[in-house]
Structure formats: structure tokens, C-alpha cells
Amino acid sequence: MQFPSRRRKFITNSQTELYGHPLQFYGQPPLENICLTEFEAFAVDRLKLLKTIENLGVSYVKLSDLYKKKLDSESKALNFPYRPDADDRKPQAGPSEYEKRRKDHISHFILRLAYCQTEDLRRWFIQQEVDLFRYRFNELYPPQKLEFLHRNNLQYDTISAEEKKPLRDKLVNSSYTVSGITVEEQDFYKVPFQDALDLVRTRKVYLKAGYVYIPHQDIVTIVLNDFRTRLSKALALTARSLPAVHSDERLQPLLNHLSHAYVGQDYSIQKNVGKISLDQIDSLSGKSFPLCMRQLHQSLRENHHLRHGGRMQYGLFLKGIGLSLEQALQFWRSEFIRGKVDADKFDKAYAYSVRHMFGKEGKRTDYTPYSCMKVILSNPPSQGDHHGCPFRHSEPELLKQKLQVYKVSPSGISQILELVKGMHVQLACQKYFELTHNIEEANFSLNHPNQYFIESQKALGGGKDVKRETDAPHKSQENPAAKGSGAAGESAANTSQGLAEMTEELDSYFQDA
Amino acid sequence: MSSPNYDSACLPDLLPLYYRRLFPFSQYYRWLNYGGVQKNYFQNREFSFTLKDDIYVRYQSFSTQAELEKEMLKMNPYKIDIGAIYSHRPNQHNTVKSGTFHALEKELVFDIDMTDYDDVRSCCSAADICCKCWILMTIAIRILDRALRDDFGFQQLLWVYSGRRGVHCWVCDEAARKLSVAARSAVAEYLSLVKGGDETVKKVVLTDPIHPFIRESLTLVERYFPRYALQEQDILGCKESVDKVLALMPEDVRKELQQDFQNEKKPENRWKLVKDQAKRKQGTSKKGQYFEKEIMLQYCYPRLDVNVSKGVNHLLKSPFSVHPKTGRISVPMDLKELETFDPFAVPTISQICEELDRPRTGEDEEKSEDAKEKENEKDAAERRKIRDYKRTSLAKYVKYFDQFLDGLARSWKGELLKKSDLQKDF
Numbered sequence: 001m002q003f004p005s006r007r008r009k010f011i012t013n014s015q016t017e018l019y020g021h022p023l024q025f026y027g028q029p030p031l032e033n034i035c036l037t038e039f040e041a042f043a044v045d046r047l048k049l050l051k052t053i054e055n056l057g058v059s060y061v062k063l064s065d066l067y068k069k070k071l072d073s074e075s076k077a078l079n080f081p082y083r084p085d086a087d088d089r090k091p092q093a094g095p096s097e098y099e100k101r102r103k104d105h106i107s108h109f110i111l112r113l114a115y116c117q118t119e120d121l122r123r124w125f126i127q128q129e130v131d132l133f134r135y136r137f138n139e140l141y142p143p144q145k146l147e148f149l150h151r152n153n154l155q156y157d158t159i160s161a162e163e164k165k166p167l168r169d170k171l172v173n174s175s176y177t178v179s180g181i182t183v184e185e186q187d188f189y190k191v192p193f194q195d196a197l198d199l200v201r202t203r204k205v206y207l208k209a210g211y212v213y214i215p216h217q218d219i220v221t222i223v224l225n226d227f228r229t230r231l232s233k234a235l236a237l238t239a240r241s242l243p244a245v246h247s248d249e250r251l252q253p254l255l256n257h258l259s260h261a262y263v264g265q266d267y268s269i270q271k272n273v274g275k276i277s278l279d280q281i282d283s284l285s286g287k288s289f290p291l292c293m294r295q296l297h298q299s300l301r302e303n304h305h306l307r308h309g310g311r312m313q314y315g316l317f318l319k320g321i322g323l324s325l326e327q328a329l330q331f332w333r334s335e336f337i338r339g340k341v342d343a344d345k346f347d348k349a350y351a352y353s354v355r356h357m358f359g360k361e362g363k364r365t366d367y368t369p370y371s372c373m374k375v376i377l378s379n380p381p382s383q384g385d386h387h388g389c390p391f392r393h394s395e396p397e398l399l400k401q402k403l404q405v406y407k408v409s410p411s412g413i414s415q416i417l418e419l420v421k422g423m424h425v426q427l428a429c430q431k432y433f434e435l436t437h438n439i440e441e442a443n444f445s446l447n448h449p450n451q452y453f454i455e456s457q458k459a460l461g462g463g464k465d466v467k468r469e470t471d472a473p474h475k476s477q478e479n480p481a482a483k484g485s486g487a488a489g490e491s492a493a494n495t496s497q498g499l500a501e502m503t504e505e506l507d508s509y510f511q512d513a
Numbered sequence: 514m515s516s517p518n519y520d521s522a523c524l525p526d527l528l529p530l531y532y533r534r535l536f537p538f539s540q541y542y543r544w545l546n547y548g549g550v551q552k553n554y555f556q557n558r559e560f561s562f563t564l565k566d567d568i569y570v571r572y573q574s575f576s577t578q579a580e581l582e583k584e585m586l587k588m589n590p591y592k593i594d595i596g597a598i599y600s601h602r603p604n605q606h607n608t609v610k611s612g613t614f615h616a617l618e619k620e621l622v623f624d625i626d627m628t629d630y631d632d633v634r635s636c637c638s639a640a641d642i643c644c645k646c647w648i649l650m651t652i653a654i655r656i657l658d659r660a661l662r663d664d665f666g667f668q669q670l671l672w673v674y675s676g677r678r679g680v681h682c683w684v685c686d687e688a689a690r691k692l693s694v695a696a697r698s699a700v701a702e703y704l705s706l707v708k709g710g711d712e713t714v715k716k717v718v719l720t721d722p723i724h725p726f727i728r729e730s731l732t733l734v735e736r737y738f739p740r741y742a743l744q745e746q747d748i749l750g751c752k753e754s755v756d757k758v759l760a761l762m763p764e765d766v767r768k769e770l771q772q773d774f775q776n777e778k779k780p781e782n783r784w785k786l787v788k789d790q791a792k793r794k795q796g797t798s799k800k801g802q803y804f805e806k807e808i809m810l811q812y813c814y815p816r817l818d819v820n821v822s823k824g825v826n827h828l829l830k831s832p833f834s835v836h837p838k839t840g841r842i843s844v845p846m847d848l849k850e851l852e853t854f855d856p857f858a859v860p861t862i863s864q865i866c867e868e869l870d871r872p873r874t875g876e877d878e879e880k881s882e883d884a885k886e887k888e889n890e891k892d893a894a895e896r897r898k899i900r901d902y903k904r905t906s907l908a909k910y911v912k913y914f915d916q917f918l919d920g921l922a923r924s925w926k927g928e929l930l931k932k933s934d935l936q937k938d939f
Contacts, residue, residue: 173722193665194692197699203724207703210666210688295712348567381710383629383816394712 019101022084022144023136025152025227026234030106036250039110043258045078046107050128057131058376059424063138071135080104084140113245114258116238121259126235130228137220149223156189156222159213164188167206167213174206177217187216196221267320267369267450276322278331284321288456290449291390291432292375293317295402299386304339308353309379310387313370315357320369320450325358371448372426391416391425391432408435519840519861525565527862528589528835534901535865536585536833537911542578543918544685545595548925550932557617559596559603561828562588563837571596571828572603591837594828598690616826618691621667621684621700624821624829625653628678633812635746635754640838642678642856645745650680651851652737653815656730657682658848660704664726669921674859676836676843681829685921687928694825701822706730706814715761717810719803731806734813739781742812749780758787761808763801766790832914835862844910845917865905 018024034042052074060067075082079095081104086097095103108129115125140148149155164171164183171188172178178186196212199205199221205212214222246252276284285297296314300306306314311332318328332354336346352361359366372389381388390399396417403413412435419428430446433439437459444455546555560573560581570588575581585593597616599606606614627646631638636645654672661667661684669685692700706727707716719727748754755774759767773786791805821827834843840861846854902911 170725173725173728176722193699194696197695201699201702203703203726206725207664208666209663299711345567379820380708381712382708382819383632383710385710386712388710388712390712393709395709395714398712398714 018105019098021148021151022081022086022101023133023140023148024101024105025230026105026108027152027230029109030102034106039251040254042103042107043110043114043254045080045103046111047258049074049078049080050111050125050132053128053131053135054124054373058373058426061423062131063135068135068139081136082139084136084144111258112235112238113242113251114255116235116242117259122232122235126228126231129231130224133227134220134224137223145219149219154223154226156191156219158187159190167208170206170208171213171215174213175204175215175218178215189214189216189219189222191222195225197225267448273322274324274327276327278327281318281331287460288453290429290452291402291406292388293449293453294406295390296386300335304335304337305341306387307385309381309385311350311353312357313375313387315354316367316369317449317453319357319367321453325355325360328354328358369448369450372429373447375449376425389425389429391420391428396420403432406436408432518867519863521837521840523863524591524835524837524840525589527866528591529586530866530869531835531862532582532585532589534869535905535907537902537914538578538582540911540914540918541833542581544914544921547685548922548929550925550928553602554598557599557602559599559616559826559828560831561594561596562590563592563594564588564590572606574603576602591835593831593834595831596828597826619825619827621689621692621697622822622827622829623657623682623684623701623704624675624679624818625650625657625681625815626675626679626818629816629818633746633748635748640678644855644857645741647856648737648741648745649813649815651854652734652741652813654680654682654846654848654851655733656815657704659729659733660726663729664703665700669917669924671832671917672846672848673832674841674844674846674854674856675830676834676841676859677839680846681843683829683832686924694823697825698819698823701817701819704815705817705819706810707816715807715811717807717814719807719810721799723803723806730814731809734809738809738813739784742809743780743784746812747780748812749774749783755783758808761811762787762790762804763794766794766801766804842907842910844907845914847913860906865902865907868905869901871904 018028053071056062056067056070060070072082079100081097081100086092086100088097111125115121137145137148168180168183171183172180190211190213193200193207193210193212196205196214199212199214199218200207205214205218205221207213245255281297282301285294289297293314296306296310299310300314315328315332318331323331329351332350333343333346336350337343341350355361357367375387376389376392379387381393390402394402399420400413400417403416408416412431416428416431416435419425419431426446429452430442433446433452433456434442437456439459442455444451446452446455542555545558556574556576558574559571560575561569561571562573563569573584575584596603597619599614599616601609601614627634627637627642627649628639630646630649634646634649636643658670658672661670661682667684667686667689669689671683671685673681673683675681703726709716723731742748746754748758759770762770770786770790774783777783777786787805787808791802794804795802821829830843832843832845835841836843840863841856841859842862842865844859902908
């Protein structure tokens with residue numbers, strides 16, 4: 001308990017400098033020594049924060065009032081900085097602002113170690129850190145934003161009044177934040193479009209000859225782009241020095257476990273392989289499939305075809321509930337050959353992709369079923385597609401009709417549509433579950449189509465089989481950590497006990513999440 | 514839409530002839546080598562071939578034009594796809610350490626396919642096209658070509674007819690070739706206005722203020738909408754299609770128009786009624802105020818296959834590849850003649866191979882040339898190939914390709930000068 005006070009004496013000037021602003025670019029790694037317990041605690045807390053950010057991003061519009069409020073309270077609960085005006089000169093309860101900023105700094109760098117190892121992990125980590133940074137930058141007061149740019153040497157070119165004049169109307173029509181009155185006095189930054197992709201993607205900026213003209217309020221986009229680029233480079237560098245870190249037998253199992261925690265359960269290990277027969281699927285699709293899968297199943301039966309996006313989403317789901325490769329091939333072939341595809345064409349053009357899903361072709365990745373997050377956020381359906389999340393990608397009117405066909409009560413339908421309207425798509429799906437299973441309130445938080453299936457089977461009174469299946473993913477989570485500590489040998493016995501405790505804590509956290 | 518004089522059974526006999534005497538190898542190499550500005554640019558490029566019986570061979574690569582020619586003559590691919598430039602030679606991808614072989618660069622590409630318009634064209638469906646719906650491709654090219662040039666500042670755009678039911682665009686500027694996956698997807702999303710699958714009725718929603726890009730696109734759509742939608746597709750003619758249009762409007766407007774349409778049958782006048790309603794709506798309410806613009810866009814705006822544009826490693830059918838179903842050659846399109854481009858006039862492989870057998874005109878002139886050519890055997894073969902395609906209807910497309918390459922060459926000439934200057938400094 002004496003650590004904090006003793007450490008403060010050794011703080012170098014540069015470090016005080018580093019924590020002088022509520023936000024930092026994480027340009028310098030922490031140089032102090034910290035104990036293992038603090039190392040663990042910091043890492044776990046930041047992971048919780050990032051996980052919260054990921055969940056909030058699905059349920060709420062980013063930077064909406066509710067989003068910010070939830071993130072405020074989570075930051076507060078975990079002792080991360082959340083009030084830009086906080087200052088240690090003002091008296092406050094709990095840890096000092098300095099402590100919070102230090103925790104923010106150190107925990108960020110610990111997770112860099114855990115999340116630099118694969119492309120997938122890096123992508124996830126960068127996404128959440130960027131969202132966190134966006135929220136924090138947005139919360140800063142205008143002078144603090146300028147100070148931040150200044151401190152980090154961020155300079156961007158503005159356009160002159162002469163250059164602005166002929167573009168006036170276009171600038172006004174390109175952004176919500178610009179009006180005829182403000183355009184004169186506002187600074188506009190001119191940067192290559194590659195540096196402001198978020199604004200280009202959403203058409204919220206004027207684009208001409210490869211350059212975007214960004215009004216001062218939107219400068220966060222360029223700063224974020226800088227942040228993303230630097231973080232991405234830094235992670236690549238960290239990955240290179242990882243072998244040195246891994247030789248530390250105290251850290252390696254810990255880092256491994258941290259990096260496995262982000263996905264939650266992946267529903268890839270099935271003890272039930274082959275326990276479902278193909279003729280059960282029709283009835284199961286009505287009883288226990290989430291709406292997205294029910295919709296895919298129905299359109300497959302109707303059209304005898306699904307496009308690539310649908311085959312992936314539905315195929316991996318079926319794999320997750322226990323179809324074997326042979327069954328899957330039989331399932332897809334028998335349906336496709338009833339349509340325009342003959343058996344020969346199926347074997348040539350489609351069988352490959354089914355085997356691919358099971359890790360038997362190409363780079364031989366054993367693909368895992370898509371989570372709600374993936375279904376909702378990546379690859380939205382376009383013309384001719386039936387995949388995606390019906391609560392997110394269907395029009396409310398069509399969704400309503402569909403629910404009517406599936407005999408959901410009118411009051412239930414309006415409850416669901418209300419949730420959809422508020423962007424709470426996963427809650428809407430959970431409501432659908434409750435209504436179709438006659439359950440007052442489901443005691444789980446839905447984040448995976450395969451979880452829906454398992455919970456449904458449980459609720460419908462499936463016996464031992466189901467129980468076993470819920471155990472399986474749990475075990476898969478512990479595996480990597482167990483393997484890691486085994487390799488580290490007996491000398492790590494002490495830490496592995498601490499690790500086991502943390503493992504439990506983390507697991508229970510992500511089961512709830 | 515198989516063409517009258519083409520029979521896919523003849524393909525195995527025609528392909529060797531096409532590759533030996535007609536395929537424009539030297540232009541093809543000139544394109545993909547990009548002036549040799551970057552080392553191994555051609556050598557590390559992935560080609561993939563589809564052979565007889567749908568056998569698919571990926572990760573082909575060639576060190577020289579001669580090697581490419583030799584392999585193509587040997588394998589006679591039914592279809593050729595072009596992929597990315599990789600970190601190593603694609604044909605050796607198994608020999609490098611796993612994880613180090615990855616796609617670095619590729620042209621920014623767009624794929625527009627008529628099947629994606631099935632809900633807004635009544636003349637044909639799926640793989641079929643006719644001159645009525647082909648206007649959709651003309652509109653798509655106009656809109657994208659303008660935006661890629663004016664908004665994104667790209668200049669080297671090669672538009673190619675796919676050989677069946679769509680068009681491709683290859684953006685060949687150096688900056689475009691170097692775009693990241695994220696940047697490609699941002700460009701594609703900037704250009705996408707029609708959103709949603711079969712579960713969405715209203716696929717275009719505009720919000721205030723209307724972005725300059727959308728204004729520009731609307732101006733182009735307005736030029737074609739009356740002819741395409743009102744006359745040729747007759748979307749305000751029969752009840753079924755009228756209902757589809759009405760479904761895209763705010764409820765109050767829909768009811769009024771249903772009444773009005775009872776007394777007015779002429780599509781042009783009906784559309785005028787729609788526009789009048791829209792004008793009134795704009796004065797009164799914010800919600801749904803742009804519905805007539807949204808309808809025009811939903812019926813005419815280009816529908817991109819975003820996934821093709823996003824991936825650096827995504828393969829796309831090569832120009833001058835034959836479409837195995839129609840036999841038509843995938844030819845570059847000259848936008849100066851876009852309005853008169855007729856996909857049914859694009860030559861098939863059978864047609865140009867037949868044209869080769871026609872007696873030559875101006876035989877004498879060529880004889881004297883032939884004498885000179887004997888000095889160098891290889892040269893002679895090369896030149897004969899040049900003359901061979903000139904005797905067929907492929908000539909005008911190769912000529913246009915040449916013009917495109919001349920423009921491209923000007924862009925890398927600067928690069929080369931800079932490089933040689935640098936070398937002299939030392």
C-alpha cells in the first residue's frame with residue numbers, strides 16, 4: 001500500500017508533463033516499475049472499459065447523450081479519467097486525477113502487449129481505443145483541444161479567404177456544422193481525403209480533386225486518423241519485440257489470457273457434432289433460431305439459393321449448433337440442386353466454400369460462428385441478400401409484418417419496434433426471445449446467435465445435451481491460459497494462482513457482459 | 514443473351530487462335546508493367562485462370578511478357594482474372610514463410626452488375642440485358658466517372674464492358690493503386706446511395722443538407738430519368754409498378770396521388786403530379802421532403818458491388834478476356850461514344866476469328882513489308898499479330914486501349930525523370 005506515495009518521489013519531470021493534460025497520444029511508454037497485482041488490475045479494468053465501449057457502440061449512437069453518460073459512469077467506476085476539468089488542486093474523493101491519468105497511461109500500454117499478436121486482436125483493440133479517444137477528445141473544452149494539438153505538434157493547413165469564397169455554398173451544403181453565417185469566420189483545413197476517411201465515408205465533408213475541406217469543429221477526424229495511424233504502427237513494432245516479453249514467465253500467461261478475453265465465448269467447440277439430424281432443422285428454425293437465422297433458413301428454402309454473405313452467416317451458425325461437415329455438404333447440396341444449380345455445379349462452385357468454412361481448404365482457418373456484433377456491424381446486406389440482423393437491417397414495416405406472420409402478439413410487436421427505434425437491436429432480439437418462449441425476463445444478455453439457440457433449447461427443456469454444451473465454451477476460454485502456465489513451468493506457481501483468481505473474475509465478467 | 518453466331522462448344526477451338534493471333538499482349542504488358550517505375554510490379558502481379566470445366570487456378574505470375582504469352586497459349590484460359598501486386602511472386606506463395614505473403618497494391622476497381630437492378634427494371638431479369646435497361650449502365654458510368662475525377666481527383670480511368678451484363682472500372686492512378694482497404698471502402702461508401710437488401714423497400718433516404726456530390730449525381734440522373742423510367746420501363750403505367758413507386762412516398766402524398774392518378778393516365782403527366790406534390794411538401798414539412806429525388810435515385814442510381822472495391826486482393830475479370838457464356842470480348846469503352854455503346858455490337862470470339870479468314874485487302878503493300886520482316890523472325894511474328902487484330906472488329910477497341918495507355922504513360926514519364934535525376938546526383 002506504500003507504493004503510490006514512494007513512487008511519486010521518483011517521478012521525473014517528463015512524466016508530470018505527460019499527465020499535465022487530460023488526454024494523451026500515448027507517445028511514450030511508462031518507465032516506472034509496478035508490481036504484478038497492479039499490472040493485472042490495471043489491465044483488467046481497461047479491458048472492461050474497452051468492452052463497455054464496444055457494447056455501447058452497438059446499442060447507442062456514438063457520442064449521443066446516453067452513450068456519453070454511460071461511458072462517464074463506467075470510467076468513474078473503474079477510476080479512469082472522465083472529467084476534463086478535473087484538477088488535483090481541487091479537493092476530491094477517491095484516487096487523485098494524477099492517479100487516474102497514470103492508470104490510463106499504464107493500462108493502455110499493457111493491453112498493447114496483449115493485443116499486438118494477431119491481425120484480429122489489433123483491429124479490435126485499435127477500434128475500441130479510437131472510440132475511447134473520440135469520446136474523450138469530444139469532451140474537452142475548446143481551449144483544451146487547442147492545447148492538445150499544440151502539445152502534440154499537430155499542425156494542419158487552413159485555406160485562405162480567397163480560396164474559401166468560391167466554395168462557400170458547397171462548404172455549407174457539405175456539413176451540418178456549417179451555415180452561411182459561420183462559414184466566413186470558420187477555419188477550414190484542407191487535407192488529402194485519405195486522412196479523413198470517416199468524413200468521406202459518411203459524406204459529411206466537401207471533397208474536391210482528392211482533398212477534403214474540414215471545418216474546425218470536425219478536426220477530431222484528422223486527429224483520430226493520426227491517432228489510429230500511430231497506434232497501428234506502434235502495435236506492429238510491439239509485436240516485433242514480443243518474444244522478449246514472452247520469455248518472462250510471469251507475464252506470458254497473463255497476456256495470453258487477456259487477449260483471449262475480448263471475444264467472449266466463440267461457440268466454436270461443439271460436443272454436439274452430429275447430434276442434430278437434418279430433418280430437425282425445419283422445426284428447430286421455428287422454435288429455437290434467432291430471427292436472423294430463421295429468415296435465412298426461410299429464404300434458402302424458398303429460393304433454393306443464398307448469396308455469399310448469407311451462406312457464411314447461416315452456414316457457420318449451423319456448424320455452431322452441431323452440423324458436421326458431411327451434414328453441411330448434404331444440407332446445402334440438397335437445397336441448391338432444387339434450384340438453378342445442378343449437382344455438378346454445386347460440387348465445383350459451392351462445395352469448396354462449405355469445406356472452407358470447416359477449415360478444410362485455403363488457409364485452413366476453422367471459422368467461428370458470427371457474433372451479433374459481427375452480424376450487425378460488418379458487411380450490411382444489399383440487393384438480393386437476406387443476411388444481416390433483421391432488427392437492424394429490415395425496415396420497421398417489414399419487420400412488423402414478419403413478426404405478425406410469426407404470431408408475435410401486437411403488444412409484443414410494438415415493444416420490439418420501440419426498442420428498434422431506439423437502436424437497441426440486441427435488446428429487441430432478446431425481447432423476441434422472451435415473447436416466443438413465454439419468459440417474463442430472460443436472465444442472460446444476448447450477444448451471439450448461437451447463444452440464442454442454446455438458451456432457447458435450455459428454456460424449452462432440453463436435457464443433458466444442452467447442459468454439456470454450455471460447459472464447452474467455458475472450458476475453451478480457460479485452455480489458452482492453462483497451456484501458457486504449463487509451459488512456464490513450476491516456478492510460476494505463485495503467479496498462476498493469482499492468475500486463476502483473475503481468470504475467474506474475468507470469466508464471470510464476460511459471462512455477464 | 515447468347516449471340517447468334519457464337520456456340521460455347523467451339524470455345525476450345527477458338528481460344529488458341531485468339532491467343533495466338535489476336536490477344537493484344539504488348540499493350541496488355543505495357544499497361545500492367547506501369548513503365549517499370551516500381552520494381553517487380555508486373556512480376557508480383559497475380560493472374561488467375563479459369564480453365565475448361567470450371568477448373569480454377571489462382572496465384573499465377575509471370576516474369577516477362579514472353580512468359581505470359583507462352584503460358585496463356587499453353588493453358589488457353591476460358592477466363593482471365595487480374596488480382597493484386599503481392600509482396601512476393603504469387604506463383605511462389607507457398608515457398609515464403611507463412612504470414613509474410615500479402616497483397617500490397619491494386620487498381621481501385623468497381624463492378625456494376627445488372628442483376629443488382631432487378632427490382633427496378635421490368636424488361637429483363639437476372640443475367641439478361643436489353644437496350645432498354647442498358648441505359649442504367651450509361652448512367653452509372655456517367656455518375657461514377659464524374660465523381661472519381663472531380664471529387665477524388667483521379668485521372669486514369671479505364672472502363673471495360675464485362676462481356677455479358679455489366680461494366681468494370683479500373684482506376685489506374687498511382688494514388689489509387691496505393692489505397693488501403695479502409696480508404697477503398699470509404700470511397701465505395703461515399704459513392705453508394707442505394708442501401709439495403711430485399712428486406713428494405715425504400716432504399717434511398719436523403720437528409721438535409723443535400724451534399725454537393727448528390728446534387729451533381731441528381732443532375733445526371735434527371736437527364737436520363739424521363740426516357741429510362743417513364744418511357745422505357747413505364748414505371749407509372751400499369752398498376753403494379755405504380756404501386757411500387759407510391760410505396761416510396763410519405764403516406765399523405767400517396768393517398769392524394771392515388772386519387773389524382775385515376776384521372777390521369779399519361780406517365781409524363783403523372784410524374785409532373787408527383788413533382789408538384791414534392792414541391793408542396795418541401796414548403797410544409799421537413800420529413801420526407803425529398804421523396805421525388807429519392808425515387809429517381811432508387812430507380813437509376815448506380816448499384817455497386819462494394820465488396821469488389823474494398824479488397825486489395827479481390828480478383829476482377831481482365832480486359833480482353835472472353836466471356837465464356839456469350840463469347841463476347843471484354844473490351845475497353847471509349848466514353849466519348851458512351852451514348853451509342855451497344856453491348857450487342859461488341860464482337861464475339863467467333864466473329865473476330867472468322868474475320869481473320871476473310872481475304873486480305875491491300876495484299877501487295879503488305880508483301881513488301883513482309884520481305885523486310887524476314888530479317889528478324891520473332892519481330893515478324895509480333896508484327897503479324899498487330900496486323901491481325903487490325904483486320905478484325907477488335908481493332909477499334911485496341912486502338913482506344915492504346916490511347917488510354919498513352920495517357921497513362923505521360924503520368925509515369927514524370928516519375929521516371931525524377932528517378933533518373935536522382936541517380937545523376939550521385
